[in-house]
Amino acid sequence: MTETSMSGQPNEFTGMRAFVTGCAGFIGSTLTDRLLSSGCTVVGIDNFSTGQPRFLDSAAKHPRFRLVEADLLNAGALQAAMRGTDCVFHLAANADVRLGTEHPRKDLEQNTVATFNVLESMRANGIRRIAFTSTASVYGEATVFPTPEDAPFPVQTSLYGASKLACEGLIAAYCEGFAFQSWIFRLVSILGERYSHGHVFDFCKQLRSHPTTLTVLGNGRQRKSYLYVQDCLDAVLLAMSRATARVNLFNLGVDSTCEVNDSIGWISAALDLSPQVTYTGGDRGWAGDNPFIYPDTTRIRALGWRPKLGIDECIRRTIAFLHDNPWIFERKDSNSGAQRPPVVEPICMGMPR
Numbered sequence: 001m002t003e004t005s006m007s008g009q010p011n012e013f014t015g016m017r018a019f020v021t022g023c024a025g026f027i028g029s030t031l032t033d034r035l036l037s038s039g040c041t042v043v044g045i046d047n048f049s050t051g052q053p054r055f056l057d058s059a060a061k062h063p064r065f066r067l068v069e070a071d072l073l074n075a076g077a078l079q080a081a082m083r084g085t086d087c088v089f090h091l092a093a094n095a096d097v098r099l100g101t102e103h104p105r106k107d108l109e110q111n112t113v114a115t116f117n118v119l120e121s122m123r124a125n126g127i128r129r130i131a132f133t134s135t136a137s138v139y140g141e142a143t144v145f146p147t148p149e150d151a152p153f154p155v156q157t158s159l160y161g162a163s164k165l166a167c168e169g170l171i172a173a174y175c176e177g178f179a180f181q182s183w184i185f186r187l188v189s190i191l192g193e194r195y196s197h198g199h200v201f202d203f204c205k206q207l208r209s210h211p212t213t214l215t216v217l218g219n220g221r222q223r224k225s226y227l228y229v230q231d232c233l234d235a236v237l238l239a240m241s242r243a244t245a246r247v248n249l250f251n252l253g254v255d256s257t258c259e260v261n262d263s264i265g266w267i268s269a270a271l272d273l274s275p276q277v278t279y280t281g282g283d284r285g286w287a288g289d290n291p292f293i294y295p296d297t298t299r300i301r302a303l304g305w306r307p308k309l310g311i312d313e314c315i316r317r318t319i320a321f322l323h324d325n326p327w328i329f330e331r332k333d334s335n336s337g338a339q340r341p342p343v344v345e346p347i348c349m350g351m352p353r
């Protein structure tokens with residue numbers, strides 16, 4: 001049977017043997033499902049520091065999926081897991097921007113060193129294609145809005161952004177030095193089903209425990225762009241099939257922004273609540289929280305991509321997911337990365353090697 005994509009178009013990904021790092025995460029698990037439904041074979045790796053086993057419920061039943069439970073810092077396990085695949089989607093990371101200054105080594109290790117390990121494992125396995133989820137946080141305190149990919153070299157304001165920019169640099173250098181090809185995506189905040197961290201999650205969590213009050217970090221005037229997870233993956237897959245440069249760099253986001261205060265309005269309306277809002281004050285929520293993030297998406301739009309959902313609809317879908325999946329609030333409390341024991345030996349499930 002000829003495989004078709006979710007959009008019903010003939011599929012260019014059929015037959016690809018994809019290696020997805022962070023396959024149990026919010027975006028990684030959604031990508032895994034998309035790749036499987038596109039006819040790919042998928043080997044996913046995750047250490048479940050923030051990933052959720054339940055996000056892999058459907059993939060785990062798929063004959064073309066195999067899960068390796070291992071840490072990217074375990075270079076031997078990573079290299080063995082990657083064997084036999086032909087394209088890497090590198091999503092595993094410490095994706096929490098906010099707490100960088102509490103554990104400065106974490107961004108370096110989980111993002112930069114882990115990416116180096118991924119690149120070295122690719123080299124050892126003769127794999128040359130990599131898609132990487134970077135972040136619009138690399139623009140730091142941008143001076144141009146909307147901010148294009150070739151904006152003046154950005155001054156970094158968060159350890160997360162700095163570690164991701166270092167990853168981008170390493171990937172580009174491997175493209176030059178070892179004839180790799182890369183697709184690097186600078187994402188705004190992503191929303192949608194399986195969303196499990198970020199301000200909408202924090203607000204919903206607060207309102208579950210005390211529906212009449214809400215504490216907001218900063219003054220609520222922070223203005224950002226957001227993107228629905230399936231629109232994000234549409235862009236990733238489109239770029240990989242159309243962009244042919246050695247290093248392909250794309251901003252991904254919608255063509256508008258909203259204030260944190262707007263999202264409070266949408267969240268409150270969706271939950272039918274009118275909380276008393278308290279602001280911690282200042283123009284940002286934490287060190288490195290850039291009060292205005294608005295990447296220019298002209299480059300990805302030139303390939304024909306358009307997001308299907310606006311920010312308000314993304315937020316409503318996210319709230320609906322969190323409402324229907326209250327277990328996620330408890331799980332997020334219990335599987336914080338710092339408390340999980342390190343994985344020594346990789347544990348595999350799914351299709352045989």
Ligand SMILES: NC(=O)c1ccc[n+]([C@@H]2O[C@H](COP(=O)([O-])OP(=O)(O)OC[C@H]3O[C@@H](n4cnc5c(N)ncnc54)[C@H](O)[C@@H]3O)[C@@H](O)[C@H]2O)c1
Pocket residue numbers: 021022023024025026027028045046047048049050051052070071072073090091092093094095110114133134135136187188189190191196198
């Ligand atoms: N969600 C967003 O709004 C957003 C915005 C910009 C960029 N990104 C990037 O997109 C990617 C995915 O983000 P997400 O929101 O799905 O995050 P997530 O925390 O849900 O997923 C990350 C996954 O990686 C796994 N992981 C982390 N460190 C690992 C390690 N050392 N070894 C093996 N597995 C490890 C975690 O267990 C988790 O399953 C990340 O690279 C993140 O930086 C996300």
